[in-house]
Amino acid sequence: MLEIKNLHARIAEDGTEIIRGLNLTIQDGEVAAIMGPNGSGKSTLSYILAGREDYEVTEGEVLYNGENILELDAAERAAKGLFLAFQYPVEIPGVATMQFLKVAINEQRKARGEEELSTPDFIRKVREASAELKIDYDMLKRPLNVGFSGGEKKRAEILQMALLEPKLCVMDETDSGLDIDALKIVADGVNALRAPDRSVMVITHYQRLLDYIVPDTVHVLYKGQIIRTGGKELAHELEANGYADIIGEAA
Numbered sequence: 001m002l003e004i005k006n007l008h009a010r011i012a013e014d015g016t017e018i019i020r021g022l023n024l025t026i027q028d029g030e031v032a033a034i035m036g037p038n039g040s041g042k043s044t045l046s047y048i049l050a051g052r053e054d055y056e057v058t059e060g061e062v063l064y065n066g067e068n069i070l071e072l073d074a075a076e077r078a079a080k081g082l083f084l085a086f087q088y089p090v091e092i093p094g095v096a097t098m099q100f101l102k103v104a105i106n107e108q109r110k111a112r113g114e115e116e117l118s119t120p121d122f123i124r125k126v127r128e129a130s131a132e133l134k135i136d137y138d139m140l141k142r143p144l145n146v147g148f149s150g151g152e153k154k155r156a157e158i159l160q161m162a163l164l165e166p167k168l169c170v171m172d173e174t175d176s177g178l179d180i181d182a183l184k185i186v187a188d189g190v191n192a193l194r195a196p197d198r199s200v201m202v203i204t205h206y207q208r209l210l211d212y213i214v215p216d217t218v219h220v221l222y223k224g225q226i227i228r229t230g231g232k233e234l235a236h237e238l239e240a241n242g243y244a245d246i247i248g249e250a251a
């Protein structure tokens with residue numbers, strides 16, 4: 001279970017507060033959608049969860065299964081099962097995607113005290129997962145994300161997620177840049193990962209993605225706070241009416 005309690009965070013460089021008293025609980029097995037206007041702090045929240053150093057938490061706590069993960073570095077959080085699928089996946093020139101995946105998987109296994117995957121086992125896993133996500137296996141010989149189209153980058157993120165089998169998946173606008181077919185493939189990939197012991201936080205602007213990845217809960221983030229929580233029907237309400245009413249009520 002993820003529990004975010006009264007979280008306040010600011011940009012380290014200039015001290016601007018972006019997250020302003022955010023409370024959010026996500027149960028094991030739950031898929032929670034986070035929606036909200038541009039600039040409300042959705043990506044910032046995901047970066048703070050992942051442990052990016054550009055942000056400073058000034059108050060509050062983030063408990064994952066009771067443990068305050070703010071005290072862990074990014075690699076330790078990943079080893080605990082946290083995974084962030086970026087809004088803008090980074091390009092890593094000179095590192096073949098396959099190599100990256102192998103190191104990522106084995107580092108996490110090591111951190112958990114498990115044995116490394118053998119090369120044949122690793123290749124079999126990647127072949128299976130990439131076939132399901134309709135990713136051309138040859139593409140994985142190319143440097144990570146370099147020259148990948150927007151949609152290919154997003155699919156490569158989901159491939160990483162499928163291979164790492166995280167327990168808490170944070171997906172930041174994974175639907176942006178995907179064509180209709182890719183959206184379904186990616187959604188199927190995420191749905192295949194749904195499990196009683198795995199939670200997913202889906203950040204999105206559009207109801208469309210939530211038709212495929214049907215959330216258990218929908219939360220509206222505005223000016224660094226959750227101002228409304230509801231079921232999947234809340235996303236339909238937002239799509240139809242926009243944010244004005246909810247923001248007005250919260251004010």
Ligand SMILES: Nc1ncnc2c1ncn2[C@@H]1O[C@H](COP(=O)(O)OP(=O)(O)OP(=O)(O)O)[C@@H](O)[C@H]1O
Nearest residue numbers: 011018036037038039040041042043044045054205
């Ligand atoms: N490192 C930074 N330096 C300066 N401003 C930042 C930084 N990080 C975030 N911000 C600002 O914080 C606010 C929240 O940004 P964030 O990207 O979290 O919003 P968002 O809800 O994800 O927006 P969008 O829907 O447009 O992706 C924005 O006004 C943004 O400009």
